[in-house]
Structure formats: C-alpha cells, structure tokens
C-alpha cells in the first residue's frame with residue numbers, strides 16, 4: 001500500500017504501516033459454542049490481560065461484559081458490542097464482539113461490516129448451528145475470509161472428517177485443515193500441524209484441573225509409539241485429505257471460498273496459539289475501502305471511518321450517545337475536527353474512547369482497522385462517514401432481514417410528539433427498523449427487529465429517554481421480503497401477508513406469517529415480486 005505524499009501534511013505518519021500490522025476480526029458462533037471462552041483464551045494467550053476470567057463474564061464469572069444499561073445488568077447478558085485490542089508479536093489484533101444470545105440483533109450483523117475476517121467457531125459435537133449459519137450468510141455476502149475453529153475437542157463429539165463434510169455440503173465452504181487432531185473428540189491426544197512437515201504437539205492436561213494444558217512437541221516416531229492406534233488413524237485421515245487436495249490456498253481463502261480449519265479446545269487453551277498464528281499470518285490487513293462511487297480510499301490517505309454501531313445511555317448520569325467507528329484510512333488523533341459526510345458539518349472529537357465492556361480508556365490515536373468510540377455523537381447514525389482531508393462517503397451498511405415485528409403505540413396519547421421523536425430517533429440509530437402503511441397510520445408504526453430483545457430496548461428508551469412509554473404488541477409475522485409497487489396490492493390482499501414501507505429508505509416490504517406460507521404464496525402467485533433481504537430471510 002503506497003502512501004500518497006500529496007496528502008502528507010494532513011495525514012498521520014505511517015498510517016499504511018500501522019494498517020499493515022493490524023488484523024480486525026470477529027468470532028461468529030452459536031450460543032454456548034465457546035465464544036467467551038475463546039475470547040478469553042486468545043487474550044490470555046497473548047497476555048493482553050493478566051487474569052483469566054476478565055474478558056467476558058457470564059454467570060459468576062466477573063468480566064468486562066458490557067453492563068452499560070440497567071437492562072443488561074438485570075439480565076446479565078451483553079446487548080452491546082465493542083472491540084478488544086490484543087497486542088501480539090508486534091501486531092495489533094482487534095477482536096470485535098458479536099453479541100450472541102437472546103440479544104441477537106442487527107448490531108450483531110453490523111459488526112461484520114467492520115471486520116476483515118471472521119473466525120467461525122463450532123462446537124465439535126454440534127457442527128453448524130442456526131446462529132452460526134445466519135452470521136455466515138453475512139460473511140458470504142461480503143466474500144469475507146473465514147477461519148474455522150472446531151472447539152471442545154476435549155469432549156465427545158463428531159468425527160473430524162464428518163464435520164468437514166458438513167461445512168462443505170451445507171455452506172459450500174471448502175475446508176482446508178491447518179492442523180489435524182490425534183485421538184477422537186473426547187480422547188484428545190494432540191495436534192498435527194499439517195503445514196510444518198506434520199509436526200506433532202502432544203496435549204498434557206495439567207494436574208489439579210488447571211486451565212492451561214501443556215503442549216509438548218514430539219517427533220513422529222515418538223508420537224507413533226505413544227499414541228499408537230490413534231496416530232495411525234490420523235495419519236490415514238491426513239493422507240485422505242492430501243488425496244482430496246484439502247490444502248490451504250490463499251486465493252480461495254481471501255475470496256471466502258475456502259476456509260482454513262483448526263481443531264482445539266479453548267477451555268484448555270489447546271490449539272489457541274495456532275489460531276492466533278493463523279489470524280496473524282492469514283487474515284488480511286485492513287485494505288482500501290470503496291466509497292459510494294466505487295473509488296477506493298487507500299489506507300494511507302487522510303482519516304476516514306464509518307459508524308457501524310450506535311450506543312445510547314451507557315452512563316446513567318449522562319444521556320450521551322456513543323458512535324463506534326471503524327477507521328478505514330489515515331491516522332486518527334484525539335481532538336481532530338472531522339467532517340460528517342452526510343451533513344457536511346464539523347464533528348469535534350475531543351472525547352474519544354477505546355471501549356471493551358465497561359472498560360473505557362481514552363485513546364489518543366488510532367489507525368486503519370481500529371475501532372474508536374465517539375461520545376456525544378447525537379448527530380451521527382449507523383453507516384455515516386467521518387473524514388479529514390479529501391471528501392469521502394462510504395456506502396450505507398445494508399439492513400438485514402427482520403424476523404420479529406410489533407406494533408408500537410404511545411401509552412399516553414398526549415405524548416404523541418415525544419412518541420414520534422423517539423421512534424424517529426431509534427429508527428435513525430438503527431435500533432429497530434420502522435415500517436408504516438396507510439392502513440395502520442402514523443400513530444401505530446410497526447417495529448421490525450432481527451432479535452426480539454430489541455423491542456425491550458425500544459420500550460426502555462422510549463420511557464426513560466423520550467418520556468413516552470409505549471406498548472409494543474407482537475405481530476404474527478416472521479418473514480420479510482422486498483417487493484415493489486406493482487406487486488404490493490396483490491400481496492397485501494392475501495391472507496397471512498401485509499405490505500408496509502420502510503421509513504429509512506422507502507423500500508416496500510411484505511411481511512408473511514411464516515416460511516411455509518411464503519412458499520405457498522410463491523407457488524400460487526409467481527407473478528408477484530418478492531426478493532430475499534440480506535441474511536436471516
């Protein structure tokens with residue numbers, strides 16, 4: 001990546017070099033596959049944090065899980081997402097958190113627009129699970145490189161070849177194992193590194209249940225003697241992989257067509273080092289991002305970044321709103337006055353933070369691939385661009401297919417103005433999508449969300465922040481498709497379907513009871529236009 005010297009006075013020093021040593025990624029997984037454990041293990045492995053259990057708390061584990069909102073505290077779950085910075089061997093790894101449980105929301109998807117690579121984390125006994133598949137859809141749509149980590153190999157699970165077959169058959173991603181387990185899931189002996197002449201690392205659990213397993217390198221002869229049958233079997237499997245040509249291939253990996261696979265156990269920190277190495281060596285560094293006209297903004301150019309997430313009310317004492325920005329180019333320096341591309345207005349960045357969970361540290365500078373949190377960001381919305389120097393506008397972040405719908409009504413009709421203002425604000429922030437129709441009227445907009453918890457967020461904020469408590473009554477729809485003016489009347493007249501307009505972009509959406517009903521409509525009315533929305537649809 002070249003640094004354009006024409007912009008030199010405005011750009012921070014070494015943005016391109018700093019970009020080259022960064023890796024920005026997220027973990028996609030189904031709840032309970034071990035994302036928190038893996039995050040902790042990755043951080044621990046690189047010694048980013050000093051004590052185990054400090055990353056992502058669950059239950060009794062004290063962590064830095066986001067606890068900004070009272071609601072989150074009540075539920076003990078994380079609704080928000082932020083970035084964890086891991087310094088590792090001269091590299092900076094930014095691990096963005098993707099909320100996963102009942103709190104699954106559009107934010108979860110949007111995080112994926114801010115990363116360059118994903119780790120697909122699978123439970124060895126369960127393989128591909130629904131939430132993983134949904135998130136993978138977003139990765140596929142963006143042609144994002146995906147590294148697969150098969151976790152919990154210390155517990156009984158499926159055959160490794162069967163898992164690879166599932167990945168290839170169900171999602172069309174060609175698996176190329178980087179390491180191979182010796183011993184079946186549940187009788188985990190060690191790992192063969194397929195890329196370094198088959199070097200073997202034996203796993204020895206430390207006595208007394210200590211978390212970290214001991215990794216002991218062993219020669220092939222020694223391994224054959226120690227592991228016996230398990231060794232022979234894994235050698236046969238490796239020969240099979242070779243015959244199938246399941247070898248790592250950079251080009252197809254970067255195109256999102258093949259995926260390097262690693263086996264391990266996050267809980268015992270086994271295979272985690274190899275995963276870190278894979279992220280460092282294989283995941284792409286931040287690269288030029290295309291603007292709305294398709295013109296690339298090189299990483300060495302003056303500052304630019306895009307808001308991928310908004311967070312409100314994190315501090316009970318301040319009604320502040322925080323914008324999470326992924327830096328695309330240049331050097332960010334605290335105090336810079338940037339331009340908000342959508343309005344042309346200046347945006348002062350006096351207060352800038354790096355945030356992970358409730359840990360906030362003020363940051364002084366940031367480079368491409370980093371995530372910064374701007375406070376007092378009332379003027380910003382998800383997808384907005386901020387820049388310094390030559391103007392740039394990045395394409396909007398796509399909306400994702402909602403699966404939950406509810407009609408919102410102001411509890412107190414006298415507060416209608418506050419109601420309108422609040423709903424418009426939450427729509428602009430991307431907390432929910434707001435749909436309206438002449439039939440329902442402006443006073444009863446339909447809220448659409450990827451996860452049902454978003455309605456609780458809306459209820460809470462409407463009451464606390466906008467002083468207009470609402471009722472949100474669920475609707476019996478679970479599928480949304482894009483449609484057009486010609487097909488709208490026909491679809492609207494069918495039972496189990498309703499057409500509404502999305503306020504943010506004027507798009508017409510048809511909501512349908514369920515997938516079964518959708519299939520019937522598609523079969524009986526092929527003339528009516530319906531198109532899937534991105535992910536989840």
Ligand code: G4P
Pocket residue numbers: 029030031032033034035036037038058061151152153154155264265266267268
């Ligand atoms: P999540 O964030 O993806 O939801 O998963 P989390 O890390 O919380 O892990 C879910 C459960 O799986 C936890 O057990 C965790 O200890 C376990 N786990 C994660 N990685 C491994 C692994 O490599 N091997 C084994 N055997 N277990 C693993 P839990 O009983 O639900 O919680 P806890 O009581 O251990 O905290």
